[in-house]
Amino acid sequence: MAADPERIREVVNRYVELVGSGTSEEIVALYAEGATVEDPVGSEVLSDRDGIRAFYAGLDGLEKDTRLVTVRIAGGAAAFHFEVGTHVGEQTYTVTPIDVMTFDDDGLITSMKAFWGDADMVSA
Amino acid sequence: MAADPERIREVVNRYVELVGSGTSEEIVALYAEGATVEDPVGSEVLSDRDGIRAFYAGLDGLEKDTRLVTVRIAGGAAAFHFEVGTHVGEQTYTVTPIDVMTFDDDGLITSMKAFWGDADMVSA
Incomplete structure (x- = not known):
C-alpha cells in the first residue's frame, strides 16, 4: 500500500517550502530511515x-525562495519541477530542477533524485 | 561512459515529436534491446x-500534437515535462506527463517511466 496521492502532494509542497525557508533538520525529518539522495543525478x-x-x-x-512549478504523482512516487532562488548580495542564482521522489506508506521520502545540470542554473 | 547530454536532448526532442506525429515503429526504434517502459508509474x-x-x-x-515543455539532463538520464493533445472529433484530450528516461552509450533509451495521473488529463 503506497502513500495516498494527497499525502504525497502535501509532502512535496512541504519539501519545496522547507528548501526555501526551513532548516536542514526539518528537511531531513521528511526522509525515511535508509533513504537515498542523488542530487544531481x-x-x-x-x-x-x-x-x-x-x-x-x-x-x-542562505537566503532562498522556492516555487513549485508542477508536480505529477503516480504509483506512490512523484516527479516535480521547482525553482530555487538563492540570493547572495545583489545576485540571485536560480536553479530549476526536476526531482523524482519515492515514498513509504507513511509518506516519508525513501529516495530523491534531482535532475539538473549547469545549464539549468542562471544568475541575475 | 553515458550518452552525451546533447545526444540525450536530441533523442528526447525526437521522442516527443514522434509521439505526436510518428509511427509506433519509429518510436520503438529509439529504444535499446531489453529496455523497460512503465507508463504510468x-x-x-x-x-x-x-x-x-x-x-x-x-x-x-490518432490525431495528436505534442510539445516539449522543459527537459533536465543529468548523469546520462533525462526528466522532461511535455504535453500530448489527442483530437477526437471536436474534443481534445490533453495529458501532460513528466517522463524519466535512462540511455545507453549510443543514446538509445534503456528505460522510460511516465509520471501522470487522471488529474493530469483534461478535455476541452
Missing part, C-alpha cells in the same frame, strides 16, 4: 542520515 | 519489445 548517492543532513546543512543560512 | 512494467511496440501501437492512427 550522476553524483554520489547519499545513503546515510548524516550524509543527507550534511547535504542540506549546506543550505542553512 | 505504478502500472505493469513492459520489458519485451513486443509489449513496448503494442503499447505505442495504441497511439497509431
Whole structure:
C-alpha cells in the first residue's frame, strides 16, 4: 500500500517550502530511515542520515525562495519541477530542477533524485 | 561512459515529436534491446519489445500534437515535462506527463517511466 496521492502532494509542497525557508533538520525529518539522495543525478548517492543532513546543512543560512512549478504523482512516487532562488548580495542564482521522489506508506521520502545540470542554473 | 547530454536532448526532442506525429515503429526504434517502459508509474512494467511496440501501437492512427515543455539532463538520464493533445472529433484530450528516461552509450533509451495521473488529463 503506497502513500495516498494527497499525502504525497502535501509532502512535496512541504519539501519545496522547507528548501526555501526551513532548516536542514526539518528537511531531513521528511526522509525515511535508509533513504537515498542523488542530487544531481550522476553524483554520489547519499545513503546515510548524516550524509543527507550534511547535504542540506549546506543550505542553512542562505537566503532562498522556492516555487513549485508542477508536480505529477503516480504509483506512490512523484516527479516535480521547482525553482530555487538563492540570493547572495545583489545576485540571485536560480536553479530549476526536476526531482523524482519515492515514498513509504507513511509518506516519508525513501529516495530523491534531482535532475539538473549547469545549464539549468542562471544568475541575475 | 553515458550518452552525451546533447545526444540525450536530441533523442528526447525526437521522442516527443514522434509521439505526436510518428509511427509506433519509429518510436520503438529509439529504444535499446531489453529496455523497460512503465507508463504510468505504478502500472505493469513492459520489458519485451513486443509489449513496448503494442503499447505505442495504441497511439497509431490518432490525431495528436505534442510539445516539449522543459527537459533536465543529468548523469546520462533525462526528466522532461511535455504535453500530448489527442483530437477526437471536436474534443481534445490533453495529458501532460513528466517522463524519466535512462540511455545507453549510443543514446538509445534503456528505460522510460511516465509520471501522470487522471488529474493530469483534461478535455476541452
